[in-house]
Amino acid sequence: DIQMTQSPSTLSASVGDRLTITCRASQSIGNWLAWHQQKPGKAPKLLIYRASSLESGVPSRFSGSGSGTEFTLTISSLQPDDFATYYCQQYTTYSGTFGPGTKVDIK
Amino acid sequence: EVQLVESGGGLVKPGGSLRLSCAASGFTFSSYPMNWVRQAPGKGLEWVSSISSSSSYIYYADSVKGRFTISRDNAKNSLSLQMNSLRGDDTAVYYCARVRNTAMIDIWGQGTMVTVSS
Numbered sequence: 001d002i003q004m005t006q007s008p009s010t011l012s013a014s015v016g017d018r019l020t021i022t023c024r025a026s027q028s029i030g031n032w033l034a035w036h037q038q039k040p041g042k043a044p045k046l047l048i049y050r051a052s053s054l055e056s057g058v059p060s061r062f063s064g065s066g067s068g069t070e071f072t073l074t075i076s077s078l079q080p081d082d083f084a085t086y087y088c089q090q091y092t093t094y095s096g097t098f099g100p101g102t103k104v105d106i107k
Numbered sequence: 108e109v110q111l112v113e114s115g116g117g118l119v120k121p122g123g124s125l126r127l128s129c130a131a132s133g134f135t136f137s138s139y140p141m142n143w144v145r146q147a148p149g150k151g152l153e154w155v156s157s158i159s160s161s162s163s164y165i166y167y168a169d170s171v172k173g174r175f176t177i178s179r180d181n182a183k184n185s186l187s188l189q190m191n192s193l194r195g196d197d198t199a200v201y202y203c204a205r206v207r208n209t210a211m212i213d214i215w216g217q218g219t220m221v222t223v224s225s
Contacts, residue, residue, distance in 0.1 A: 089211065
């Protein structure tokens, strides 16, 4: 099974900050990686797919990069609406394994 | 508007059964594979089960294999999860999710809470 890890697990930041979250896969997954955002008490929401493609309607301050085993999600200028937990998901296999999540909270 | 609405959650005793349903609207349901994903309180996301668009392929996580059954009715635009022999560690919010590209989830339902407790 492909295992996913994320770092950091928690990130404290301020509005306007640029921040980067890293996701690693236990084996190469090409660019078959998605990022989801989840706010407390809400369902997750797809932000990025195929490592770097922005889902329709998602603000351009979100970007993704990487391939193989290492990937990053970058928020260029953090907005109040962005405080949430972010999950990466590999989708090379039917199980679509998720990373453990990175919580972005207010510094 | 593309929408997934789950129902059927609730409180059930260990060893009991529950059937979750998911009503889909706003897209051609029969064209998409579907997933169930769960999230235990305060924890991360865990894939539970997948079903292909025509029900030809069905997969389960090891943690639920033999106890849960996924099914769909394309004529009624609905997805179901029959959960038997429920345990405390099945307590979670269960999300119905649309799949695009192998296993990538692009649409999530709002979730339904399942609590297994005596």
